[in-house]
Amino acid sequence: MTWGTVELEPEVRDWLERLPTAQFATAAFYVDLLAEQGPLLGEPYTRQLDGKLRELRFHLEGRAVRVTYWIAPGRRVVLLTVFAKTRMREAAEVSRARRALARCLTESHTVGEGEGDDGDG
Template identity: 30%
Template sequence: MIYNETDGEEYKIRYYADIRTGKSPVRAYIKSLPPKDRAKVYKYIELLRASEGYLSEPYSKHIDGKIRELIVDFARNRHRIFYFIFIKKTIIMLHAFLKKTPQTPPGEIKKAKENYLNILKG
């Protein structure tokens, strides 16, 4: 299941939602953030959409396969959102977390990959 976020002729942002619960982990993560952090995350998501899903470092980097990581650093918080570019100019946000270590935790990458595979399975 995928939630719509933007509509129009250009690239669209959509959020992965768990088929069992109907809830989007990325939307829940963003909603839980303080207002200033949330505003910065949405600003970067819009920048990602406007750049057709391809931002270079320090804004984004490749993780594995088609999965990329949106990098949103604000004050001491290091927010990360995994995403990939899907058909029909659609960017799907897969998983989000607060990064606390220099390396991206393998468990967080695993969650993003599982969500990616769930989308491909339909």
Template identity: 40%
Template sequence: MNKPTLEVRFFKTDGGTEPVRDWLRELSAIDRKTIGEDIKTVQFGWPLGMPLVRKMDKDIWEVRIHLEGRIARVLFTVSDGKIVLLHGFIKKSKATPKPDLKLAKDRMRGE
């Protein structure tokens, strides 16, 4: 098997929780599998662009995931050979909601 380009890490709060991991646990097994496969594609193929990955802001990208009947996004940053999963959500509108992007930025900055 090929060696991954990046190591995957979950953002961890000061309290020790991992919000993206917690969000994934709330989803169905098939949704988790689809999301995991898309993150693995990024992990092994970085750098990638559309249609799977889109740059959202300085140092923040989104994995664009198509689930059965809905769309999910996982916002991440890349640092020191690691992809850090900052925020995951089910998309309900065309544009990525500003509060979701702000949350990812705050987590990236350690706020």
């Protein structure tokens, strides 16, 4: 049974489309797990970063990958950004994810909106 729906920001969609098949299958497994359990999915699979901002945590070929997301109204999980986990880059990546979340909140993103859609039509 699925808890909610998953929406992809363009960065995450593009990243997933570029993955080799085996890596895509691994990433899809964790995204599906998040869709099934929503806010009930905890560590080690997810971790809170800041306020509503969270990260989905998994490995691809021995490399730690993080996909940032937030739980939006209407039982939606919005995947915001993706990055390879390193100690030196994490603060910058979390800041980037915060900006993506703020943009989503400001633009009131909904399912099916295009990249250039301003939400008026």
